[in-house]
Structure formats: C-alpha cells, structure tokens
Amino acid sequence: MKHLKLGAAAIALMAMAGAASAEKLSVYHWFEYIPQELLDKFTAETGIEVVMDTYDSNETLLANLKAGKLGSYDVAVPGDYMVSIMKNEGMLDTIAEGELKNKGNIEDQWLNVAFDDGRMHSIPYQWGSTSFMVNRDVYGGDIRTTDIIFNPPEELKGKINVLDTAGETLVFASIHMGIPQCSTDRDQLKALDELVQGAKADWASFNSDGAKDVLVSGDAAAGMIWNGFGQKARLEGANVEYSYPKQGYIVWMDNVVLLKDAPNRDAAIKFMDFLLEPENAAAVTNFARYTAGVKGVGALLDEELQTSPEQNPPADAPAGTFVEVCDEATQKVYDQIWTRLKQ
Amino acid sequence: MAAGIGGRTVSSAFAPIRLWLLLPSWVVIGFFLLIPVLLILVYSFLTKEFRGGVIWDFTLAAYDQFLFDRGLFGDDPPTIQWTYITIFVRSILQAAVATVLCLLIGFPTAWYIATRAARMRSIWLFLVTVPYWVNLLIRTVSMKFLIRENGPLNEFLLALGIIDSPLEIINTDIAVQLGLFYSYLPFMVLPIYAAVERYNFALSEAGADLYAGRWTIMREIVLPVVKPGIIAGCILVFVPSLGAFLAPDLLGGAKNFMIGSLIEEQFKGQAGNWPFGAASSMILLSMVLVVLFFYARGQAREQV
Incomplete structure (x- = not known):
C-alpha cells in the first residue's frame, strides 16, 4: 500500500515536473x-510556486521524514533541539559558504548556536x-524567581499549572536548582526527583495546550507558558505578568533547514534568502507574535510587539537556556523521573 | 429467559447459509479487532527505539519494566514496581466507584421508565439519550467549566449561602469520578431497562399474595430475573471507565495517570515507549478478559 502510494506520488511528481517548467x-x-x-509575495517576486504541508510537533516532523518523506520536501522548520537530532540522523544538507546572500542579516x-554552529544547515525563523x-x-x-513554580508563596499554592511536557518542565526545574541538563550526577538527579515530587x-x-486558558479563566493563578502564547492571555484580559526569572528561563528557536535530497535546492536557497529580508521576517513576527532572529526587524514590527513585556526582557535578565539533547541512557532517567511524578 | 412464553427461538430456515451470514462479522472482527490485538501483542515483546518506534529484537523488557523497580538509575536490585500497580489500583477503584454510582442512580431510573405506559417509555428513553448527542470531549470540557473554582456550581452554592468558600473539586480524583460516572450512566440505564421491561409483574403480585414482603419480592424474584441486565450494565460502565483518559486529563488536571493516560503517554508523549504502552495494554486487556471469563462461566452455570 505504501509503495503504491509512493509510486503514485513519484509518477505525479514526474508528470508535474515534465508539464510545467515553472520552478516549485x-x-x-x-x-x-x-x-x-x-508566500504569495515570494511567488510574485521569484515566479516560484510554493506547496506547503504542515505538522503540529517536532516529533511528528521527525517521524514523517523518517517514514520516507525525506526527498520530497525542500525545507522544514524544526525547533533547536530537533535541528541537532536531524543533523545527527543525516537529514540535513549543507549550505555552502557564500550561497546565502542575506546570511549577514542573521x-x-x-x-x-550550539545546535548548528556557523549556521551550516539552517537559518533562524522565530x-x-x-x-x-x-x-x-x-x-x-x-515574581522574578523560579520559586514561584517550585517553592511557591502561600497565595499561589495549589493554583499553579505546569506544562505537560517532560522536556520543558524538567529543564525548568533544573534551571531552578542550578544543575546542568542531561546530568549524570546521581545526587543531582535524586535531588531533581525530590524537588518535583515535593x-x-x-x-x-x-x-500545555490549555496553558493560556487556565490563566485567562482563573483556574490557575500562576502557570508556565511560552511568551507569545502568554501575551495572548494578557490581551484576552487576564491581569497576568510574564516573568524573566533571575535564575534563568528556557529559550527556543525554530529554524528553516535545508533538507537532504531537496528536489528544488535552488528554490530552497532563494526562499531562505527571502525570509532573511528584514521586511519578510517582520511579516512573520507580526503574524506569529514571537521574535525574529534577523537584523533590522525592530522598526517594522507592530507597536504592541515593540514594547510588550513578554517579548522584551528587562535589561538585567540573564540569557535563556536552550533545551539540550540527552543521550539515550541519560534520557531514560529523566523519563523515569517524569513517570514517577505522574504516577 | 426461563420465564418466556415459549416458542421456537432457533430457526432452521437459514441453516444452509448460516455460515455465510456470519462472514461479514468475522471479517470485521478479524480485521479491526484480532489483527490489531495480535500486533499489540507482538509489539509488547519488541525493543524500544530511542525516539519512538521499535527495533525488531524480541525481549521481555516492557513486562520487566512493568513488574520490577530497579530504582531511578536502573541498577538497584529489583523490587516490586509499585508505580504501575498504583496506577492500576487507582483506575480499578475509580471504575468500581463509577459502576456503583451508575447502578445506584441507573437502577431506579430504569425501573421508573420501564413501569411507565408504553408511549411514555419511548419519550423517557429518548430523553436519556439526549445528552449523548453531544461529543464526549465537549461534555467533559463543559463539566470542567461547571465545577471550576469560580464556575456556576460554586457561585450558585455561595449565593445560597450553603458554603462559605468555593469547593475545590476541579483537578481532584472526585472531579475525575464525576466525569466517569456521568459519561457512562446511560450504559447502565439501558440494559437494566431492557431487563425490567421484560419482567412479568404478575410474579410480584403472586409473591405478595403469598405474603412475601417488598424486600423479599425484590431479592427473591425481581433481582434474579433482571440480574443479567444489571451485570451487562456494570460491564458496560466498568470496562470503558477503566481505560478512560479524557476525564483524568481534563478534569483531574493530568496530575495522576490512569491506565488510559499511561498508555496514551507511551505513544504520544516524548517518552515514546511503544513496547511498554503495548505491554500495559495487554495487561489491561488480560484483566478485562479474566473478569468477562468468570462472568460468562457464571452465566453458563446458571443456564444448566
């Protein structure tokens, strides 16, 4: 069945490639x-037609590429740690030096960045x-302390929502304790286990998907959340304030990657250059309400985004921490801590 | 039922093609039940791949993980793994309480409906099914809205002065229980209704004529006759409650796994442990089968 589908897709692709000489x-x-x-603007400027499929999690992206979709897409937009994983799985093509005209705009x-040193395979998206x-x-x-979540004041006890993803919640706990991620130190891991259990x-x-709703409805008086999502909670009328804790916080970045065996490699490079234009990066940010990693975007943003407390950390905020990719044996311990937490 | 009026219940009219008549059912059962269950059985003996998926090396690792606790780091001497037993015990207790609650509310309801005039019965039955035109997810979310701390239920009770501070129901086991028993209540009402409807009330009258009290009539005559309906209702409530994951996720705040959410996490979550999810499913399935087996054997004995 799968072969049949692939075969049909291949024939369809060949037919399309033969019929239309227009770039895709x-x-x-x-x-x-x-x-x-x-996307329309890109087509208007370059004459390249864009076809897009979508996914809803980094894990879905990986699973589908692994299951045979590699070679049918030119670019994808994995998160930071997923760039590392895909790189290690050999799913990414290398962008040669000088190939991207707008690389200087990053x-x-x-x-x-740790997940792609020198940007050999990817460019920042948001x-x-x-x-x-x-x-x-x-x-x-x-509220500028992670104690709010892990050692809360009396007023907030029993009114806290945390993200239902082992990755982010356990990394946030590690930041609170000041221990490294992917620790193999048994005392640290035991302490982490005790901290979250307590x-x-x-x-x-x-x-996770309800992280905004519980804050807006008042079910939770404090809750872990992503900054763009959190801004929406505030704009929906909740009197909530986003915190950049002194101990640190998690940062993440989605990146446009050049996939291995891309059928339209040239078009992919043009698309990446297009997204690195400040004007276009700003258009994405105004839509998604996160932050572009591109120079010269600031002035082009909606006024709300230029000043909002969620997107603009206070001057004394420490740098954020990326989620790291642990090896299998280490990950197993973290998975164990998570299962014990939710038993 | 022995109290029937008689008459042949086995027809020989279709005897020559009886096997062919059953064929569609067997295809459906085979394709959508037996093959998937066999796949799950096979997967439960495979090795977990790091990021989801399986490696085709046969192992008992998934069952070992279920039964034995080797500590946080996996190298302590094995002791009994209480984590998953706790989850199973919690699930069984919740499902059992839901079943009892459904029975307590469902039996009188079914009795009431079955003793109305025939025309009214269909209206009452229709009313019982009305809430179930709405999707389970939406009903569960609505329940969440009702019982939340500043939701209508608390505001109502506060306004009446029955309570001084809002009841903290949401995100507790009680909330999960509310969701479970409410979701499956009609599964209890309908089979009991079917059994009571067929009950011949002349039997009660005969008992009364022979000086049996109400309680004696209920215990000695009514209950034995409607028992199959009660048992069917209990099974229909208990089994799906055991595997529920919407109620614990949405109403219980996903704080404590039930069996259903534990299995869901293995396939959808980051842990991505398919063999362990498959093994947990097989253990759950075996437990249900054992219960059903004893029920079927009890039924068979009674028929003799």
Missing part, C-alpha cells in the same frame, strides 16, 4: 506559522522563551 518549492512547516500573503547572537506568568490580582510580590503538591494541573 516544497515546504514542510508548522501549522499557522506563516502568513499566506508572504543577528550575531544566533550565528554560532524564537521565544518558556517561563511563567502570574496573576497580579492574586499575588503582588516578586512541588507537585502545590500544583493544580499539568496542561
């Missing part, structure tokens, strides 16, 4: 993450942070 670009992207007008801080918000009607004290008594729920 095949994009595999997150849902609702790029405005259609921007902000310096995003040029040499980045944001994962931290938490607090309802200011309930708690008026200092903190759970003060947590009301584990919820």
Whole structure:
C-alpha cells in the first residue's frame, strides 16, 4: 500500500515536473506559522510556486521524514533541539559558504548556536522563551524567581499549572536548582526527583495546550507558558505578568533547514534568502507574535510587539537556556523521573 | 429467559447459509479487532527505539519494566514496581466507584421508565439519550467549566449561602469520578431497562399474595430475573471507565495517570515507549478478559 502510494506520488511528481517548467518549492512547516500573503509575495517576486504541508510537533516532523518523506520536501522548520537530532540522523544538507546572500542579516547572537554552529544547515525563523506568568490580582510580590513554580508563596499554592511536557518542565526545574541538563550526577538527579515530587503538591494541573486558558479563566493563578502564547492571555484580559526569572528561563528557536535530497535546492536557497529580508521576517513576527532572529526587524514590527513585556526582557535578565539533547541512557532517567511524578 | 412464553427461538430456515451470514462479522472482527490485538501483542515483546518506534529484537523488557523497580538509575536490585500497580489500583477503584454510582442512580431510573405506559417509555428513553448527542470531549470540557473554582456550581452554592468558600473539586480524583460516572450512566440505564421491561409483574403480585414482603419480592424474584441486565450494565460502565483518559486529563488536571493516560503517554508523549504502552495494554486487556471469563462461566452455570 505504501509503495503504491509512493509510486503514485513519484509518477505525479514526474508528470508535474515534465508539464510545467515553472520552478516549485516544497515546504514542510508548522501549522499557522506563516502568513499566506508572504508566500504569495515570494511567488510574485521569484515566479516560484510554493506547496506547503504542515505538522503540529517536532516529533511528528521527525517521524514523517523518517517514514520516507525525506526527498520530497525542500525545507522544514524544526525547533533547536530537533535541528541537532536531524543533523545527527543525516537529514540535513549543507549550505555552502557564500550561497546565502542575506546570511549577514542573521543577528550575531544566533550565528554560532550550539545546535548548528556557523549556521551550516539552517537559518533562524522565530524564537521565544518558556517561563511563567502570574496573576497580579492574586499575588503582588516578586515574581522574578523560579520559586514561584517550585517553592511557591502561600497565595499561589495549589493554583499553579505546569506544562505537560517532560522536556520543558524538567529543564525548568533544573534551571531552578542550578544543575546542568542531561546530568549524570546521581545526587543531582535524586535531588531533581525530590524537588518535583515535593512541588507537585502545590500544583493544580499539568496542561500545555490549555496553558493560556487556565490563566485567562482563573483556574490557575500562576502557570508556565511560552511568551507569545502568554501575551495572548494578557490581551484576552487576564491581569497576568510574564516573568524573566533571575535564575534563568528556557529559550527556543525554530529554524528553516535545508533538507537532504531537496528536489528544488535552488528554490530552497532563494526562499531562505527571502525570509532573511528584514521586511519578510517582520511579516512573520507580526503574524506569529514571537521574535525574529534577523537584523533590522525592530522598526517594522507592530507597536504592541515593540514594547510588550513578554517579548522584551528587562535589561538585567540573564540569557535563556536552550533545551539540550540527552543521550539515550541519560534520557531514560529523566523519563523515569517524569513517570514517577505522574504516577 | 426461563420465564418466556415459549416458542421456537432457533430457526432452521437459514441453516444452509448460516455460515455465510456470519462472514461479514468475522471479517470485521478479524480485521479491526484480532489483527490489531495480535500486533499489540507482538509489539509488547519488541525493543524500544530511542525516539519512538521499535527495533525488531524480541525481549521481555516492557513486562520487566512493568513488574520490577530497579530504582531511578536502573541498577538497584529489583523490587516490586509499585508505580504501575498504583496506577492500576487507582483506575480499578475509580471504575468500581463509577459502576456503583451508575447502578445506584441507573437502577431506579430504569425501573421508573420501564413501569411507565408504553408511549411514555419511548419519550423517557429518548430523553436519556439526549445528552449523548453531544461529543464526549465537549461534555467533559463543559463539566470542567461547571465545577471550576469560580464556575456556576460554586457561585450558585455561595449565593445560597450553603458554603462559605468555593469547593475545590476541579483537578481532584472526585472531579475525575464525576466525569466517569456521568459519561457512562446511560450504559447502565439501558440494559437494566431492557431487563425490567421484560419482567412479568404478575410474579410480584403472586409473591405478595403469598405474603412475601417488598424486600423479599425484590431479592427473591425481581433481582434474579433482571440480574443479567444489571451485570451487562456494570460491564458496560466498568470496562470503558477503566481505560478512560479524557476525564483524568481534563478534569483531574493530568496530575495522576490512569491506565488510559499511561498508555496514551507511551505513544504520544516524548517518552515514546511503544513496547511498554503495548505491554500495559495487554495487561489491561488480560484483566478485562479474566473478569468477562468468570462472568460468562457464571452465566453458563446458571443456564444448566
């Protein structure tokens, strides 16, 4: 059945390639993450027709590429840690030096990143942070500390929502404790296990897709959340404030990668250059409400985004931490901690 | 039922093609039940691949993980793994309580409906099914809205002065229980209704004539006759409650796994442990089969 489908797809592709000499670009992207007008603009400027499929998680992207889709797409938009994983799986093509005209537009801080040193395979798309918000009607004290989640003040006990993803919640706990991610130190891991087990008594729920709703409805008075999502909670009328804790917070970045065996490699490079134009990067940010990693975008953003407390950390905020990719044996311990937490 | 009026219940009219009549059912059962269950059985003995998926090396690792606790780092001497037993016990208790609650509410309801005039019965039955035109997910989310801390239920009770501070129901086991028993209540009402409807009330009258009290009539005559309906209702409530994952996720705040959410996490979550999810499913399935087996054997004995 699968072979039949692949065969049919191959024939269809060949037929299309033969019939239309017009250039094409095949994009595999997150849902609702790029405005259609921007794709139209790309087609108008270059004459390249864009075909897009969408996915809803990094894991789905990986699974589908692994299951035989590699070679049918030109570019995809994995998150930071997924870039590492895909690179290690040999799914990414290398962008030669000088191939990208607009590479100089990448902000310096995003040029040499741990998941893709020197940007050999990827360019920044959007980045944001994962931290938490607090309802200011309930708690008026200092919120720039991870104690809010892991050692909460009396007012917030039993009214805290945490993200239902082992990755982000356990990394956030590690930041709170000041221990490295992917630790193999047994005392640190035991302490982490004890910390989350103890903190759970003060947590009301584990919820990711509802992270905004529980804050807006008042079910949670404090909750872990992504900054863009959190901004929406505030704009929907909740008196909530986003925190950039002194101990640190998580940052993540989605990146446009050049896939291995891309059928339209030239078009893919043109698309990446297109997305590195400040004007186009700003258009994505105005749509997605996170932050572009491209120089010269600032002035082109909606006023709200230029000043919003979610997207603009205070001057004394520490740098954020990326989620790291652990090896299998280490990951197993973290998985174990998570299962014990939710037993 | 022995109290029937008689008459042949086995027809020989279609005897020559009886096997062919059953063929579609067998195809459906084979394709959508037996093959998937066999696949799950095979997967439960495979090796987990790091990021989801399986490696075709046969192993008992998934069952070992279920039964034995080797500590946080996997190298302590094995002791009994309480994590998953706790999850199973919690699920069984929740499902059992849901079944009892459904029975307590469902039996009188079914009795009431079955003793109405024939025309009214269909209206009452129709009313019982009305809430179930709405999708389970939406009903569960609505329940969440109702019982939340500043939701209508609390506001109502506060306004009446029955309580001084809002009841903290949401994100507790009680909330999960509310969701479970409410979701499956009609599965209890309908089979009991069917059994009571067929009950011949002349039997009760005969009992009363012979000086049996109400309680004696209920215990000695009614219950034995409607028992199959009660048992069918209990099974129909207990089994799906055991594997529920919407209620614990949405109403329980996903804080405590039930069996259903544990299995879901293995396939959808980052852990991506398919063999372990498959093994948990097989253990759950075996438990259900054992219960059904004893029920079927009990039924068979009674018929003799």
